[in-house]
Amino acid sequence: MYINGERVSAASGDTFEVTNPATGEVIGRVPDGAASDATAAIDAAADAATAWAGTPPFARADLLHTAWQLMLDRADDLAGLMTTEQGKPLRASKAEVIYGADFLRWFAEEARRIEGAWLTSGRADQRFLQTHAPVGVVAAITPWNYPISMLTRKMGPALAAGCTMVLKPAEATPLCAQAVIDVFEDAGFPPGVVNLVTTGDPKPVGDVFTGDPRVRKLTFTGSTAVGRVLAGKAASNLQRVSVELGGHAPFIVFPDADPVHAAKGAAALKFLNSGQACISPNRLYVHDSAQQAFIDTIVPRVEKISVGVGTTDGVKVGPLINEAAVAKVEAQVEDARAKGAAVPVGGRRVTDGDLAAGHFYAPTILNNVTDDMAIYREETFGPVAPVITYDDVDTVIEAANDTNYGLAAYVYTSDLKTAMRAVEGLKFGIIGVNDVNPTSATVPFGGMNDSGLGREGGHEGLAEYLETKVAGFAL
Template sequence: MLYINGEWIDSKNGTFQVTNPATGEILSEVADGTREDTKRAIVAAEEAFHSWSSLTAFQRSDYLYRVYNLMIEKKEHLAEMMTKEQGKPLKAARNEVQYAADFVQWYAEEAKRVYGEVLPAPRGDQRFIVLRQPVGVVGAITPWNYPISMLTRKIAPAIAAGCTIVLKPAEQTPLCAIETMKLFHEAGIPNGVVNLVPTNNPAEVGDELLTNETIKKITFTGSTEVGKMIAEKAARQVKRVSMELGGHAPFIVFPDADPVHAAKGASLVKFLNTGQACISPNRIFVHKSMVEPFTKTLVERVNKMKAGNGLEEGVSIGPLVDRAALDKVNNQVNDAREKGADVVAGGSRLNDDHLKNGYFYAPTVLTNVSPEMKIYREETFGPVAPIIPFETEEEVIAMANDTNYGLASYVYTNNLKTASHMFEKLRFGIVGINDINPTAAAAPFGGMKESGLGREGGREGILEYLDTKLGGFSI
């Protein structure tokens, strides 16, 4: 179903099927939104903007708190839907629902923290006043890998700021978006404030969001390739754009760190969501004196990981999202193998009887990885950990920064000087120092270089949806 102007409606274009990537079973059929549906949603959002933006911040905050309470109440239902549709283990899905709810709660408070300013003026008869006002109707495009938290990370700050929104979810995970939108409806959010247009033709719906003059801002999470195209099209109307794009995160282990502790951390963050996370480490740089104990521990942990349907007990590795993702991972591993890398764990598709209908790839560890390999340069988005030795701090800084990406990075060291130096020198928007989870609703999330524009989360997140207006008063 489409959710437009507070109503659940069908699309004239019919429906498309949604499948479980772990089993191949058809979960449901979803309305296949069109350009015309998107136009209707934009009209509804524009009409709702005038009244919604006129509400007090306290009133908008109250609505968001209602949504937050419903998300907590329905956490198990949302988590089970996510596991069926996206594939991640149920425990990870529960964690994501909580993370998604955290954004709603945080921006329920930040709605009341949008401050203006009175500035000193050079003339005695002059006063400067700064207001921050909502930009207008927002077009949002969200990914499949975190199909609920990426919704609330955009919707919550947008409507907290006083904007209205039209959202296109990933075609792989529209059911999670529908179930989340039901909570906004149940919370009594006024008609037209939030609108949902699932589609199996993302180019058509996305193009309408980009070219429709009513849309004043685009927020996008996805690949760098698509992000560049969006930025180009949005620039033609000077639309405001914020985007969180691809990553190629380095994970650096210095000789003063505990290699066993570092390997445990690497295994947790590398194989989170089966490696399908933009902050997932893609290049693991280990000091040459630590390579052997680090690799030994990592391989031991990887070999204990259980792949399967995320609803089953003990599963830590779910499926990749589709055949294309599986082929990409397999291609990178084969390329590395052909160019001299050693596969010390995994290295192939998993097609046992209970896995053959899903897109499973064995959690994999590669050693002797070198710069000419695809995996050294390209984002993997899969369960492959390439280990690369280094000797000096200067060398590893150069190798880590040798990428067009700049989202997340990780450093393991017990030396305060090294930690401080790496925090300053790494050209990444996020640096985890002995920390594999440097994210929270209260913290700004985003990248440098080709990993994105703007920030989500924190007090910075709501500013992406506000215009700054200066008033000059002569008195």
């Protein structure tokens, strides 16, 4: 672990294994931290908070910029580690490292733009000064599916704002987190500003994060169920909370869209990271006039997707993170098949040759999916694309909104009016219009309803870590 600028073991001396999901091989051991380790990390962050908050924004920006450059310099090594630990193909890992580094550059620049304002009053002899201050110690809990970029998406704005941090990465991917800490240490961040606690049992650490009054903000990316629990506990401490949770993204192909173009976009997006992304499309609504062309395009493209170990050239889909993930995908596909869905491609585990020891599932298309199937209602987090045929354009937005989630949605249309009405009607925080990658460090990322609270990225991302102060001056 990394506490107060030093590499430390867990107080208990315990460790836990880290495995490669493609092979089952043990690739490392890391400290198995507990509540006392989390408290020690908060001690360090609290002790460093005043000095870091008082560090000029330009100096904080310079350190973040150095970290950005170091991440780029180490991109190949970081990508190789991610592929080994998380499983995604090497090319996708490299893209994530670059994306993750972008947050450091963006928020290095935003640090220089933390501005206040002079405000007028109803009294002639009074003026107001509005300023911003860091919220204080931040506890961050990050997921395994994007083990580097989800760290930097939180670290960038928090550190730019002048907050100190305690990080708890997913138990499946702590090695990536350690490598990110190496970057920040080598960039010259002072002791205590960034701290890392690894653990195989996140609950005791989470209880410390939400129960220690010195932690003024909790930021979490993960499942809706866990996010609800953490937000509820944080409420008793009146902690600020940002939670980016699950999704159940609709992908709507309107009748005026080019179905071939839409199918190519769906194939490119759905199987990214083996479908293990909260913005992955989970319900593909295709108008009945376009359904055959869509299926005729997407099926052969999916058939050609190579599945395997991410370090192998040409592999596009790697393993799922663990056996439970494979079992969930398998159960949803079998439920849909039993209720009448067609499976023109995929629909099975992949256990060929050397892949038998890993957690692989074939890229799958389900056709004729109906609303009584589990996959229609539940997030899949796997390489399965369920195609739903519709015939009423006036009700497809209502169908797309028929979920408790509200993170991402996608629309394919050639008509500006249709696009605008869809954007206004869809109850989702992120909407791609003929665009399968509507994200960037420069824009806010987050959802509505059960998909979370708050935003990461963009100008809004920095505001999440700042308090507003007002001073009244009598003249």
